[in-house]
Amino acid sequence: MTPGSSEADNLVIADRVFGSRLFLGTGKFPSNQALRDAIEASGTQVVTVALRRIDPTAGEDILDAIPDQVLLLTNTSGAVDAGEAVRLARLARAAGLPQWIKLEVTPDPRYLLPDPLETLRAAEELCRDGFTVLPYCPADPMLCKHLEEAGCATVMPLGSWIGSNQGLRTRGALEIIVEQATVPVVVDAGLGAPSHAAEAMELGADAVLVNTAIGTAGDPAGMAAAFRLAVQAGRAGWRSGLAAAGPVASASSPLTGFLS
Amino acid sequence: MPAETAAADVVATDVAALWRLAAAASDADVDRALGRAGNSRGRPGLADFAVLLSEAAAARVEDLAQVAHRITLARFGATVRLFSPLYLSNECVSTCTYCGFSAGNDIARRTLTVAEVEAEAAELFRRGFRHILLVSGEHARIVNRDYLVDCVRAVAPRFAQVSIEVQVWDTDTYRRLLAVGCDGVTVYQEAYDPVTYAAVHLKGKKRNYAWRLAAPDRAAEAGMRRLAIGALLGLHPDWRSEAITLAAHAQALSRRWWRCEVSVALPRLRPAAGGYQAVEPVGDAAFVQLLCALRIVLPDLGISLSTREPAALRDALVPLGVTIMSAGSHTEPGGYASESAAEPQFAISDTRSPLEVAAALRAAGYDPVWKDWQRA
Numbered sequence: 001m002t003p004g005s006s007e008a009d010n011l012v013i014a015d016r017v018f019g020s021r022l023f024l025g026t027g028k029f030p031s032n033q034a035l036r037d038a039i040e041a042s043g044t045q046v047v048t049v050a051l052r053r054i055d056p057t058a059g060e061d062i063l064d065a066i067p068d069q070v071l072l073l074t075n076t077s078g079a080v081d082a083g084e085a086v087r088l089a090r091l092a093r094a095a096g097l098p099q100w101i102k103l104e105v106t107p108d109p110r111y112l113l114p115d116p117l118e119t120l121r122a123a124e125e126l127c128r129d130g131f132t133v134l135p136y137c138p139a140d141p142m143l144c145k146h147l148e149e150a151g152c153a154t155v156m157p158l159g160s161w162i163g164s165n166q167g168l169r170t171r172g173a174l175e176i177i178v179e180q181a182t183v184p185v186v187v188d189a190g191l192g193a194p195s196h197a198a199e200a201m202e203l204g205a206d207a208v209l210v211n212t213a214i215g216t217a218g219d220p221a222g223m224a225a226a227f228r229l230a231v232q233a234g235r236a237g238w239r240s241g242l243a244a245a246g247p248v249a250s251a252s253s254p255l256t257g258f259l260s
Numbered sequence: 261m262p263a264e265t266a267a268a269d270v271v272a273t274d275v276a277a278l279w280r281l282a283a284a285a286s287d288a289d290v291d292r293a294l295g296r297a298g299n300s301r302g303r304p305g306l307a308d309f310a311v312l313l314s315e316a317a318a319a320r321v322e323d324l325a326q327v328a329h330r331i332t333l334a335r336f337g338a339t340v341r342l343f344s345p346l347y348l349s350n351e352c353v354s355t356c357t358y359c360g361f362s363a364g365n366d367i368a369r370r371t372l373t374v375a376e377v378e379a380e381a382a383e384l385f386r387r388g389f390r391h392i393l394l395v396s397g398e399h400a401r402i403v404n405r406d407y408l409v410d411c412v413r414a415v416a417p418r419f420a421q422v423s424i425e426v427q428v429w430d431t432d433t434y435r436r437l438l439a440v441g442c443d444g445v446t447v448y449q450e451a452y453d454p455v456t457y458a459a460v461h462l463k464g465k466k467r468n469y470a471w472r473l474a475a476p477d478r479a480a481e482a483g484m485r486r487l488a489i490g491a492l493l494g495l496h497p498d499w500r501s502e503a504i505t506l507a508a509h510a511q512a513l514s515r516r517w518w519r520c521e522v523s524v525a526l527p528r529l530r531p532a533a534g535g536y537q538a539v540e541p542v543g544d545a546a547f548v549q550l551l552c553a554l555r556i557v558l559p560d561l562g563i564s565l566s567t568r569e570p571a572a573l574r575d576a577l578v579p580l581g582v583t584i585m586s587a588g589s590h591t592e593p594g595g596y597a598s599e600s601a602a603e604p605q606f607a608i609s610d611t612r613s614p615l616e617v618a619a620a621l622r623a624a625g626y627d628p629v630w631k632d633w634q635r636a
Contacts, residue, residue, distance in 0.1 A: 028337020084636035
């Protein structure tokens with residue numbers, strides 16, 4: 001879709017249609033109830049959960065917080081290489097979870113930076129194996145093209161380091177990724193304020209994924225609602241055709257109108 | 261000391277120079293150290309850590325706590341991961357003056373059979389635990405490699421994650437343990453100061469300071485994912501120098517073994533058989549200061565707090581940076597599935613059940629996380 005289009009504004013990923021462009025992560029919430037409330041307030045239709053947190057044998061499990069109508073996007077958090085990520089995805093499938101996988105390969109547990117080489121290897125194998133793959137990846141335009149060619153349903157470049165709340169530190173690269181992508185671009189990680197999400201949507205991202213900023217807010221549901229509005233505002237701004245920014249003032253009433 | 265190891269980095273650390281920074285720190289130094297936390301003009305380092313341990317910083321402990329709380333919440337959220345120790349054996353051939361299991365102590369000794377280990381583990385699973393730490397005294401014949409491998413193999417299918425805290429081993433043994441489902445190794449150096457170390461470790465293999473200090477490196481080399489270290493506070497008269505070395509060790513492990521999750525524990529000496537008295541007990545104020553300084557300087561560090569500490573203090577420390585807690589622990593072999601007459605390693609203080617600890621966390625606005633791993 002291009003700015004100014006009047007088509008219905010749904011997000012389509014692998015033939016599935018979504019009305020919301022806000023994806024929600026489920027880490028760091030103070031309780032299952034807080035998570036449940038945030039999901040509802042966000043209006044999200046895609047929620048990602050780490051397989052490592054899922055425990056069907058527990059009395060109360062994190063999955064209990066996720067409504068049936070929301071797509072569960074299992075993620076491979078904890079995987080340090082392609083082999084582990086692929087095995088985790090297959091474990092999720094064997095457990096009856098959806099075949100939609102948020103691919104995370106983050107060998108460094110401190111900054112949780114996605115490993116570009118291992119992410120690509122895992123994406124290739126999982127796509128061949130029939131999974132719908134949404135890879136968390138560095139904001140590298142070439143890598144995103146490779147992930148597309150591997151068959152990924154989206155690319156999910158980081159805005160800044162995960163959990164850092166620093167906003168779009170990778171803005172220049174994200175602009176190129178958005179320009180070149182033939183699959184939806186979901187900006188993932190680092191969005192610390194609703195304004196960051198609006199900024200991502202204004203530059204043409206198809207969706208954003210937010211977790212820390214909502215999960216650690218004083219009022220997670222309130223913050224989820226704020227992100228919902230910001231995503232809608234940013235998207236509406238982009239669709240309406242944003243005016244160009246320039247270095248000098250531009251008079252809103254022309255001074256030479258009398259010539260015509 | 262093997263070159264290119266975190267242990268070598270620790271030995272090369274000029275602890276005395278860092279200690280002098282702590283001794284001379286001013287209020288302005290504390291401001292600078294706090295200012296570096298979470299901003300982009302250079303990350304806080306070991307020099308800042310020393311400053312945050314100073315008397316000047318002690319007077320600012322509320323400021324430290326506020327910063328530590330903010331960092332913890334941002335990095336870990338309002339969550340605490342729960343685990344349980346499972347003691348396999350209190351047999352020990354080492355003589356360590358402070359430990360209830362010490363070879364010279366006339367105590368009831370017991371080593372669980374693998375079947376008993378399985379029964380204890382099943383009970384811990386029933387109580388909700390999915391992360392488990394197998395603990396043992398140091399007896400290379402009774403608690404040998406094959407026995408440990410059998411114990412890990414027996415519990416691993418049930419638990420999301422298994423760690424060990426046993427005598428230190430060579431790299432090949434760590435590989436064997438990893439292969440059957442153990443991916444974490446806990447090794448407390450007890451005392452980082454070599455003179456104090458020699459004074460409290462009188463007999464046995466544990467006397468070898470360097471072999472123990474490099475054990476986390478060997479575990480990481482073998483492919484272990486989680487490295488936990490600690491200093492037994494109260495053994496050495498100066499807690500600040502021990503804390504500085506502990507932080508240097510944690511930082512070195514994170515740098516050398518960048519794929520590993522590194523955590524620390526801050527055990528304070530508790531009453532135990534043998535009647536050892538702490539040379540210099542570390543008070544609550546110093547303990548809080550140390551905890552906050554660790555969180556501020558090493559924001560990603562896991563910080564574990566055991567049932568050695570009383571319930572009220574444990575609850576109060578969670579917001580300051582604790583990310584891992586045990587609950588309902590027994591420190592003798594057995595005790596979960598059936599009564600045990602064996603001697604505990606030390607007396608626990610927080611005697612609440614796991615469910616009571618989880619309820620207290622929830623009441624404080626924290627999510628008790630029972631499972632946070634999936635073996636791939």
